[in-house]
Every structure is written in structure tokens, then in C-alpha cells.
Amino acid sequence: MDDDSRYEAVRGRDERFDGVFFTGVLTTGIYCRPSCPAVTPRRHNVRFFPSAAAAQRAGLRACRRCRPDAVPGSAEWNVRADLTGRAMRLIADGIVDREGVEGLARRLGYSVRQIRRQLTAELGAGPVALARVRRAHTARVLLQTTELPVTEIAFAAGFASVRQFNDTIREIHARTPRELRARGRTRSGASAAGTGGVALRLACRGPYATGAVLDFLARRAVPGIEEVTGTPGRRVYRRTLALPYGHGIAEVHESGGTAADGGTTDGAAxxxxxxxxxxxxDLRDLTTAVQRIRRLLDLDADPYAVTERLGADPLLGPLVHRRPGLRSPGAADPHELAVRAVLGQQVTVGAARTLAGTLVAAYGKPLPAPDGTLTHLFPEPGSLADAPLTELGMPAARRAALRTLAAALADGALVLDPGADRDEAERTLLALRGIGPWTAGYIRMRALGDPDVFLPGDAGVRHALARLGAGADRAGDWRPWRSYALHHLWHSTEITEPAETAGTHEPENR
Structure with missing residues (x-):
């Protein structure tokens, strides 16, 4: 896009570009998301920024009306596999807050100077400034949804000192933390403290097929760590989370809404x-927990771009228009997903779920107290690397494959964190005994959030393509959104349980 086309998006209040760029209004000293409902500023008073951090670096503060700090993340970072894309995924996961810029550089295999130069060139701000935006957003959420003292919120949000916290909040929001808290209660009508936990509204871009996503997760919900309760249209997905500073439980409700429904606690204008x-x-895990749930639910996707490509295809078009906003679910824990993918080899989704539940009961870490049916965290790779796994009743070769995978994850030979090199991870997976193309591709799609994976050997895909009278060679036309095409094909089948794993024959011995 050039600046003229960006301005046309602002004039049209086009929410497709929320999070893709930010609009700085020089006369008012604020920056907004493109869909901000305020009066459109004149063209010569507008400057565009590739990130909120760049706008703040230019001396602008966040708009109080459209809350540009709460936009969905740019889908570009899911698509791109280069240094910038990998760095942005790690920053979103909180790596800079936990390990500093040096930790970010170490994970990416580049020097600190190279990373700063690259991010500043493309996004107008370095990794510290980008992380600072996330800290400020976390602080605002905590101020407006909890009764925690301001001092505790400062450190929970990742700030090094209360003074730094106060200065940042005043700079970004033009209010003191206490004023921001009072304003939030006025907008939402009440504090969330009485109901426990931190209440959020997770913003997404465009249509979102919530029912289809929850169907997908419900069929795979592992006893002990996941559950889906309620009736269609009012379901709640709940799961445990293993986080850097402690554990957590996330609850996501099927019945969401739009900005027209009123004020929000986490913005979706x-x-x-x-x-x-x-x-x-531990509230220091808030940013990481939010990002992991966003990846699981694929909330940063761009459904407009997906529909533009796949909807125009004669074969997939009718499927795409039948299910607008269908997403490609990722993973809350990439290590967990990888283990579950091996458990799913040569069995149905139901059988894989049962095996995973047995694994959780035998090797998972119990919660301090059960919460409904949630009782454990998923086993860490280190606890599985040398485990006998006889409880699973699987063939010896597949148990060996599971231990091999767990050992590679535990010792760092296989990296599946948000900044992992996807090609390198897939090569490493394929080199492990007992891991074949389907398992490696499925892990790449879900654990690493790759939007462009196709599984031609999958039984459900073969069945769907046969019904449509097409072959797997058509998949090349669906780049760079083949993962979404895959989900449309799975949903098109009339199989009660569209098991990707059913009939998929990964080698037990390679």
C-alpha cells in the first residue's frame, strides 16, 4: 500500500487494516487504528506508521476512542518466515520482557545490532519499544479489570520500576494510572474483580467462524487439560496453560460480539x-497467556485476504462462502501439539484424544486444585523422554518415536517456539525416526502457525478432493493460504468425525 491507499482505508473506516498500519494525526498529537470512528482528519495532517511503537516514538499518544493498542496483530507476521516475522512472534510471546533483547537475539541466531537495525528499518522502532507497547497494553487491562494495587500492576505488566510504569502510561494514554483505572470503570460500568480472574475481549479481524473452531477443538479436547461445556451457540472452551512464571486456566466463550455492542475492556472497534x-x-504471565490463546484460536488471521484468494477458486469458492471466517487453529503449547500429533498416528481423533488423556493422567503435573474437569498440565518433554509409556498400549515403535521426539524437544535439538525457523524445524522432524511427512506438516501448521501447509496424503483431504472431482495438484493455486484450504476441505466432508489422522499411515519404522 502507498499512503494514498492508506488514507482511502481511513476514509472508509476499513477495519481490515486495523493492526496493519496506524494513523498519526499531527494536529491532535494522537494515533488511531484505520477504523477509528472519529471525524476523518485532512490528508495533509496525517502520517502513517507501521507500528504503534513507531507512532509513540514520534511523540503521539493512543486515541482514547478507538484504543489502537488493542487491535488484532498483523497477519503479516504469521505469513512471513523471515527475521522480522520470527522476531515479532517472539516479542508478542513476551521474550523481551523475560530474557531481554539479548535473549531474543540468541533465539533468532542474530546479533542484537542486526535485530535492532532490521526492526527499526521495517517497523520504525526497535525490540524494546515494541515490547514496551505490549507492557502498556497489559497494564491498561489490569488497571481496568482488577482491583490490584497500582504498584503490583506495574511489575505484573513487566515494568522495571513504578516510575517507568507511571511515565509510560502518561506518555501513551495522557492519563495517570489511577485516572485510566477510573475511566475504564466508567466505560465498562463495573470492575471484573468480583467474578475472579482477568476479563478480556479478544479482538479479531473480520468474520470469525466461532462454532466451527470450537467444534474442531471440542473433538480433540484432551481429558484433564481441556473441556468444552454448554450448548451450541453458548459453549465455553476451557484449558490449562503451562506458562513461564506459573500455571493458568483460560476460558473462551463462543458468544462474542462486535464494537457496536458497547464499550469493551480489550477493544474491538x-x-x-x-x-x-x-x-x-502469576499475573506476569498475562501477556504470554493472551498471545498463546490468540495463536490457538488464530485470531490475528486476515479472513479478507484468505477469501480473496480461495473464494475466487472455482473448486474452493463455494466452500469458502459457505463458512466465512473459518480459521486454522494453532496451539497453546507447541510441545504439547507435537506430542499429540505423534499420538494421533494411525488412529482416529477419538482414539488420539483417549491416548493423550492417559498420558496426561500418568505423566502430567497436577494442578494445586482441580477446576471442574481440569486437573493437570500437559507433561513436559523431559518427563516423557525416558518414560516407559506402557500405559498407552501403543506399538513399541511408536512409543520409541514419542520418546525420540520428547528428547529432541527437551534438549533443544528441535525448536518449536514462536520464532522457530519453520523449514529447519520440519527438516529436524523428518530426521527423527518414526516422524513422516503428515506428522511434520501437521506440526508445522498448528504448532508453528504456518498458514501455507497442505497435507496431500491425509485421508480426509483425499476424500474431500475425490468428492469435488479434483486432485492434490490443485493445491498450488491456493498459496499462501493452503492451511485454510485444508480446513475447508475437512469441513466439506460428510464424515461425522473428519479425522485428519484416520487412515494416515506414518511409518513406524523408517
């Missing part, structure tokens, strides 16, 4: 949102 509540043992 112009777009939609899903209600979420997080119960955290």
Missing part, C-alpha cells in the same frame, strides 16, 4: 471479539 477470562497463578 470496527471488528469482532471473543469474551475470555484468564485465571493466572
Amino acid at each position: 470496527g471488528g469482532g471479539w471473543l469474551p475470555c477470562r484468564l485465571h493466572l497463578a
